[in-house]
Amino acid sequence: xxxxAIDFADVGNDMGDPAxxxxxxxxxxxSQVNQHAAGSAANIAATPYRWREPSKIPQRPWxxxxxxxxxxxxxxxxxxxxxxxxxxxxxxLALAVGKPLLGKQVWGxxxxxxxxxxxxxxxxxSRSIQAAALHYGIRPADIDGQLFVDSAMEGAGLCTAVExxxxxxxLEPVYDALTAxxxxxxxxMLVVDPFVSSHEVEENANSKIDKIAKAWGRVAxxxxxxxxxxxxxxxxxxxxxxxxxxRGAVALINAARSALVINRMEPDQAERLGIPADERRRYxxxxxxxxxxxxxEKADWYRIASVDLGNGPMNGAAGDSIGVAEPWKVPDPFDxxxxxxxxxxxxxxxxxxxxxxxxxxxxxxxxxADVLGLDVDSKSDKSKIRSLVKTWVSEGxxxxxxxxxxxxxxxxxxxxxxxxxxxxxxxxQGVASQAIAPSQAGATLHPPPLRGGGVADTAMAxxxxxxxxxxxxxAHDRHGDMILAPGEKENDPVPGWDDDRRPRF
Numbered sequence: 089x090x091x092x093a094i095d096f097a098d099v100g101n102d103m104g105d106p107a108x109x110x111x112x113x114x115x116x117x118x119s120q121v122n123q124h125a126a127g128s129a130a131n132i133a134a135t136p137y138r139w140r141e142p143s144k145i146p147q148r149p150w151x152x153x154x155x156x157x158x159x160x161x162x163x164x165x166x167x168x169x170x171x172x173x174x175x176x177x178x179x180x181l182a183l184a185v186g187k188p189l190l191g192k193q194v195w196g197x198x199x200x201x202x203x204x205x206x207x208x209x210x211x212x213x214s215r216s217i218q219a220a221a222l223h224y225g226i227r228p229a230d231i232d233g234q235l236f237v238d239s240a241m242e243g244a245g246l247c248t249a250v251e252x253x254x255x256x257x258x259l260e261p262v263y264d265a266l267t268a269x270x271x272x273x274x275x276x277m278l279v280v281d282p283f284v285s286s287h288e289v290e291e292n293a294n295s296k297i298d299k300i301a302k303a304w305g306r307v308a309x310x311x312x313x314x315x316x317x318x319x320x321x322x323x324x325x326x327x328x329x330x331x332x333x334x335r336g337a338v339a340l341i342n343a344a345r346s347a348l349v350i351n352r353m354e355p356d357q358a359e360r361l362g363i364p365a366d367e368r369r370r371y372x373x374x375x376x377x378x379x380x381x382x383x384x385e386k387a388d389w390y391r392i393a394s395v396d397l398g399n400g401p402m403n404g405a406a407g408d409s410i411g412v413a414e415p416w417k418v419p420d421p422f423d424x425x426x427x428x429x430x431x432x433x434x435x436x437x438x439x440x441x442x443x444x445x446x447x448x449x450x451x452x453x454x455x456x457a458d459v460l461g462l463d464v465d466s467k468s469d470k471s472k473i474r475s476l477v478k479t480w481v482s483e484g485x486x487x488x489x490x491x492x493x494x495x496x497x498x499x500x501x502x503x504x505x506x507x508x509x510x511x512x513x514x515x516x517q518g519v520a521s522q523a524i525a526p527s528q529a530g531a532t533l534h535p536p537p538l539r540g541g542g543v544a545d546t547a548m549a550x551x552x553x554x555x556x557x558x559x560x561x562x563a564h565d566r567h568g569d570m571i572l573a574p575g576e577k578e579n580d581p582v583p584g585w586d587d588d589r590r591p592r593f
Contacts, residue, residue: 102352140259152179153192155376158313161305161344162347164176164316165330166321167333170350170372171372172318174206177188177217177219178413178414180217182194184201185231188224190390191388200233200236202277203236203237204240206281207240210237215235216410219410222412241572246280246286248262248263249285249296263304263307267311270307271311278316293337298339298340298343301339301340301344319336319346322335346378353373372413373387373390375387389416392412421476434456434486437486439532441501442503444501451464453470453473453474477502488501489503543561
């Protein structure tokens with residue numbers, strides 16, 4: 089059926105005469121529209137790529153670790169009360185003094201930082217900043233001219249976009265003024281905390297939030313700084329915080345170069361690490377959830393220490409106790425394990441029969457616990473034992489075999505793999521479990537350099553020995569004699585190794 093034709097009279101009846109007048113005033117000639125489109129089309133042209141010498145391409149202008157990059161917008165997403173203000177105060181001081189106070193590299197020396205807080209007053213902000221300065225021994229001269237702080241509670245409000253009678257509007261003069269001040273002061277990083285208080289726009293509207301985020305991006309680019317927008321999580325964001333836990337439109341996260349998320353340590357993880365329940369809330373992790381999501385133990389961890397400001401009454405009572413972030417490392421299960429310990433574990437396993445699964449009464453962990461003085465009924469010790477066994481199996485010091493148990497049922501057992509010579513173990517000292525540069529005391533196994541001319545020419549290849557000794561320990565045969573290549577003497581230097589048979593790389 090053909091739709092009936094309409095004219096301006098119909099429009100006037102439906103929409104009112106003012107709408108007709110507005111439509112007429114804003115209309116353009118068809119020829120003008122076509123001319124504009126033709127002009128745009130004329131500008132479309134593919135640009136051939138110009139080859140560039142890789143070594144001559146400028147490095148990315150990082151200013152703080154691999155978190156904050158000049159000319160970009162970054163987001164920090166965290167629930168309330170997790171320590172974001174504490175972490176940002178420490179970060180600001182680290183940048184201002186040019187030192188890795190929180191374990192992050194400050195690239196290119198001291199930086200100028202501007203914190204614009206829209207929910208705390210200056211007293212509260214000063215408590216956080218001064219506690220961190222007290223904790224790290226920072227003096228007034230160290231940050232003079234490097235740190236700027238404003239508070240909306242003290243009258244320094246900030247609004248970058250509004251909705252007026254349903255019409256969205258970016259306040260361009262505000263962005264221009266921000267760019268001018270950032271440029272004049274040579275600010276390296278501006279922190280806006282929280283983002284939701286810096287505009288008056290519906291925060292769930294993706295198209296509008298995208299425009300605001302892009303406007304902040306233009307400021308960052310023009311002022312050659314990084315803009316950090318601190319964002320709360322949604323009320324529904326229980327459990328682990330991710331970038332998608334941010335409240336409101338996802339457009340903000342999409343427009344950001346990085347999205348740091350802050351999480352408090354989970355109860356089960358604290359229990360595995362032996363951290364008391366009342367201390368768990370002091371441990372928080374930070375990681376970039378947008379670009380390099382990593383397991384919890386690989387994140388940057390911090391402990392919130394308590395610092396007394398010394399502002400108590402004259403009678404000696406304690407003053408305000410303020411949280412200060414300090415770097416913290418998740419304990420490595422191999423921190424206090426040596427080659428001698430591993431050799432003793434292998435000896436214990438060789439004299440018995442031990443199952444792989446931790447629920448068995450004859451679990452291999454029982455033998456490990458007995459050797460190392462650990463308690464299998466302790467969750468933290470049990471977690472450590474399981475990590476040790478898993479690593480030793482993966483590196484060949486132990487091996488899992490399947491055979492029938494005494495009830496003639498197929499079960500998995502853990503047996504000795506490549507043998508470690510306990511005689512070569514050094515005094516007890518901390519070692520890492522990573523498969524790089526093991527010392528003689530290392531309790532994980534790594535293939536040693538081949539001795540002699542080559543693989544086919546080594547005595548090892550012709551030996552009847554089926555097990556080798558690793559972690560910087562010289563190989564022996566089943567009679568305990570050192571295995572040497574033809575013409576090699578026991579004390580001959582080995583390429584790539586020091587004379588004491590420890591790797592140099």
